[in-house]
Amino acid sequence: MIGEKCGVFAAKCLDGGEVFSNLYWGIVAQNHRGHESYGFLTYSDGFRRYVDLGLVPRIEREEFLRWKILLPGSVGIAHVRYGTSGKRDLYSHLRDAQPIVSVRGKKRMGIAYNGNLVNVGWLKEEVMSKGAKLRTTSDTELLSRYLLEKSEKGLIEGIRACMENVEGAFSVVGLDSNGSMFAFRDPLGMRPLLYGNKGSLMAVSSESVGLNINEISAISEVEPGEAIIFGESVERVRLIKRGRRAFCGFEFSYFMRPDSVTNGRFIYKIREELGRRLGRRYQEFVKRADLIVSIPETADDAAYGLHEETGIRWERMLRRHRFVTHRAFIMDPAERVSTIDRKINVLNGNLQGKRVIVVEDSIVRGDTTKTVIKKLRESGAEKVYVFVTFPRITHPCFYGIDMATFSELIGFFYDENGIAEKIGADAVCYQTLEDFVDATGMRMGDLCMACTTGVYPTELAQKIADRAKTRIEVKGSGRIYESAEV
Numbered sequence: 001m002i003g004e005k006c007g008v009f010a011a012k013c014l015d016g017g018e019v020f021s022n023l024y025w026g027i028v029a030q031n032h033r034g035h036e037s038y039g040f041l042t043y044s045d046g047f048r049r050y051v052d053l054g055l056v057p058r059i060e061r062e063e064f065l066r067w068k069i070l071l072p073g074s075v076g077i078a079h080v081r082y083g084t085s086g087k088r089d090l091y092s093h094l095r096d097a098q099p100i101v102s103v104r105g106k107k108r109m110g111i112a113y114n115g116n117l118v119n120v121g122w123l124k125e126e127v128m129s130k131g132a133k134l135r136t137t138s139d140t141e142l143l144s145r146y147l148l149e150k151s152e153k154g155l156i157e158g159i160r161a162c163m164e165n166v167e168g169a170f171s172v173v174g175l176d177s178n179g180s181m182f183a184f185r186d187p188l189g190m191r192p193l194l195y196g197n198k199g200s201l202m203a204v205s206s207e208s209v210g211l212n213i214n215e216i217s218a219i220s221e222v223e224p225g226e227a228i229i230f231g232e233s234v235e236r237v238r239l240i241k242r243g244r245r246a247f248c249g250f251e252f253s254y255f256m257r258p259d260s261v262t263n264g265r266f267i268y269k270i271r272e273e274l275g276r277r278l279g280r281r282y283q284e285f286v287k288r289a290d291l292i293v294s295i296p297e298t299a300d301d302a303a304y305g306l307h308e309e310t311g312i313r314w315e316r317m318l319r320r321h322r323f324v325t326h327r328a329f330i331m332d333p334a335e336r337v338s339t340i341d342r343k344i345n346v347l348n349g350n351l352q353g354k355r356v357i358v359v360e361d362s363i364v365r366g367d368t369t370k371t372v373i374k375k376l377r378e379s380g381a382e383k384v385y386v387f388v389t390f391p392r393i394t395h396p397c398f399y400g401i402d403m404a405t406f407s408e409l410i411g412f413f414y415d416e417n418g419i420a421e422k423i424g425a426d427a428v429c430y431q432t433l434e435d436f437v438d439a440t441g442m443r444m445g446d447l448c449m450a451c452t453t454g455v456y457p458t459e460l461a462q463k464i465a466d467r468a469k470t471r472i473e474v475k476g477s478g479r480i481y482e483s484a485e486v
C-alpha cells in the first residue's frame with residue numbers, strides 16, 4: 001500500500017444558489033484520494049478560502065449554515081491532498097494545502113490540482129524571473145503563478161502555455177479574479193477528470209463518485225489537452241491533441257474507488273477481472289491452495305474474481321481498522337511498520353497447516369505485505385502465495401504517486417523470487433503486463449505503465465529515470481530528479 005494522491009472537485013450553480021453543499025459532498029466522496037489536508041475556495045465579491053489538515057470533517061445538517069457563511073458564493077473549488085512534492089512536516093502540510101491562490105497586482109488565480117510536475121526546476125526559474133515570491137513548497141503554487149503570468153492575453157492563452165510548456169500530469173480546477181470557474185487536463189490525460197451537469201449545476205470531478213453524490217449522471221471526460229471555461233456559457237476548447245493518451249494504469253489497481261466509472265466501466269469490475277486472470281495464469285499455485293485472503297480494501301474485488309474463477313473459498317480474514325487512518329508515509333521505516341500493524345487485523349481463524357493465497361493490489365516497498373504474511377504465519381499458515389493485481393513496479397513515478405526513487409522500490413532490486421524471500425512468502429505471482437492492459441479494456445498505447453516498463457510517456461521523465469538509475473540515492477526531503485542534474 002502507498003499513499004493516495006489528490007482529488008479535485010469544482011461546481012457552479014447557474015441559478016445563483018449556494019455552492020458549498022455541492023463542494024462538500026463532491027470532495028467527501030473523494031477523500032480516499034488524500035488524507036493529509038483538505039480545502040475549499042469559493043467566490044463571492046472576492047475569494048474565500050478555508051484549508052485544514054486531515055480528513056474532510058463530518059458536517060452535521062445544522063452546521064451547514066455556518067459553513068455557507070464562511071464560504072459563500074455560487075461557484076467554488078475543493079481539494080483533498082496527499083502531497084508528493086514539497087516538505088513533509090505538519091506546518092508545511094498546512095501551508096501547502098490546496099486550493100492555493102496566487103496574487104499579482106489586482107489579479108488573482110486560485111487552483112487545485114491532481115498530479116505532479118516534472119520540469120519544476122525550469123518552472124521555478126521561470127516564475128521567479130518574473131519577481132514571484134513563493135510562499136509554499138508545492139508544485140501547485142508554481143503552476144498557478146505560471147498560469148497567472150501567462151493569462152495576460154486571456155485565460156485560454158494561459159492554459160495553452162501550461163499545456164505546451166509544463167511537463168507532467170495535471171488535472172486542474174480553478175477560479176480566476178472574476179470568479180470564473182475553469183478546468184483543464186494535461187495533453188496526455190494522465191490523471192482522471194470528468195465534467196457533468198444537472199439542471200443549473202455544473203461540476204468537474206476527479207472521479208465519477210464526486211458527481212454521482214451530487215445526483216449528476218450526465219458525465220463526460222474532460223479530454224486530454226482540453227480546457228473548459230464556465231463563464232456566461234460553457235466553452236469547451238481542445239487546445240492540444242497528442243494522438244495518444246497516457247492514463248495512469250495504477251488508478252485501476254489502487255487509487256480509484258471501486259464504484260467509480262471510467263470509460264464506461266466500473267472499477268470493481270476491472271479488479272474482478274484482474275483477479276480472474278491471476279487465477280488462470282497461476283494454476284500451479286491455485287491447485288495447491290486452500291484459501292484466498294485479500295489485503296483490504298483495494299484487493300477485495302480482485303479476490304472475489306479469483307474466488308469466482310477458481311472456486312476456492314475467499315475468507316475475509318484481514319480487516320482494516322476503520323478509524324486508524326494515520327498515514328504511514330510521514331513516518332520513519334520502523335514507525336511505518338508498526339502503523340501498518342495497527343491498521344490491519346488478522347482474524348484468528350484456523351489457519352493451521354493451510355496454504356493461503358494473499359491477494360494484494362501492488363508491492364511498492366513490501367512493508368505491508370511482509371507484515372501481513374508474518375501475521376498469517378503466526379496464525380498457522382503453512383504456505384503463503386502472494387498474487388499481485390498490478391505488474392511488478394520496477395521504476396519510480398514522476399507523475400504524482402509516492403514512489404519517486406528507485407531506492408525505495410523492492411521490485412527494482414529483486415525479481416519475484418528475491419521479493420518472495422524478502423517478504424517471507426513462498427511465491428510472489430505478478431499480473432503480466434498483457435493481462436493487466438487487457439483487463440482494463442484500454443490500449444497499451446493509451447496507458448502510462450512506466451513504473452513497470454521504464455518507458456515514460458514524457459521526455460524529461462525518461463531522461464531523469466535513465467540517469468537516476470545509475471545514481472541511486474536514498475530519498476531525502478527533495479525529489480531524486482531534482483538532484484539528477486538533467
Ligand code: SF4
Nearest residue numbers: 248249250397448451
Ligand atoms: S508511472 Fe506508474 S504510477 Fe506513475 S503515472 Fe505512470 S502508471 Fe501511474
